[in-house]
Amino acid sequence: MCKQAPNIYDLNLSELQSIFASLGQPAYRASQLWQGLYQQLWATPEEFTTFSKPQRQTLSKYVHFGTLSPKQTLQSKDGHTIKTLFKLADNNTIETVLMSYQTRRTLCISTQVGCPIGCAFCATGQMGFIRNLSCGEIIEQAIHFARHLKAKDEKLTNIVIMGMGEPFLNYDATMEAIDILNHPLGFNFGERRFTISTVGIIPMVEKFARQKRQVNLAISLHAADDDLRSTLIPLNKKYPIQDLMQVCEDYIRITGRRISFEWALIQNLNDTPQQAKLLAGRLKNMLCHVNIIQLNPIKGYPFKGSDRERTEAFCQELRRNHIHCTVRLRRGIDINAGCGQLASQSIKAQPNQPML
């Protein structure tokens, strides 16, 4: 194995074609490899029986066939949620969660090890930031679970980029991963089946709008005034709500696409009638939807998710103001399925890096 050999999942089809050209091989060989990786979901060189044995040996000298290894997998008691902790080549860990509900198989993937945003209610935020994931490390999470589902004759239906990390601070690798997974000759996972979630890095939301992708955009809002939001999401001090709302309006105007606003409902904190009214005012006449989820309990965070009555009252207030909202089911509480709860136990806390 060549010491500098890249991870095969970091390469797009034209980069693979270049490698084959440098080996004196025709371009269709790269397409065969691509199909083996993303259609057959083959994991090791030995499985690539479309290549001769000497060709497979040559190939395995030039590329690594993946760098993620599952370290721990937990399944919720109801069987609907599976969470896997992956070890990366540098021994860091990330986590990925598969949620199965009726016909949907939704995968929540990570884009960073840790996260520099430091949201008060998030286990990943409490870990600090360690590094960005490469495009290949993002892709491998999806491919691992696609293989898992294939064994049961099932397929992923949706990918939400809402796991560890802020994807808009690892923008290029995240978009490259989407492009590779979307490639029609390979995994062919439609852009509209991806949802990317951000706390609202305004310049990156603007960039995302200009690119006019079909990927769904979710904004983690969680509070409707700057004072409360800044205590929950420190980055709000840099990108206050009024500016964020303006960029959301611009996004809708440019793309014609609806935005989802995420709201982790926290008992007696952001579930008050005042917050609901303020939120309804901010979203008035906007092409949007509010996804409400009662906060998962987080070790070391004193607040808990709102009870059913407060959740219902909050939604009623939004609906009274003609704001569409859905209460999402909390999943996998018994396996710490909330973002970063497993990895934070396996990674020593690090101070936030000055990345913003």
Ligand code: SF4
């Ligand atoms: S909620 Fe998202 S952005 Fe905030 S700290 Fe956690 S991973 Fe980072």
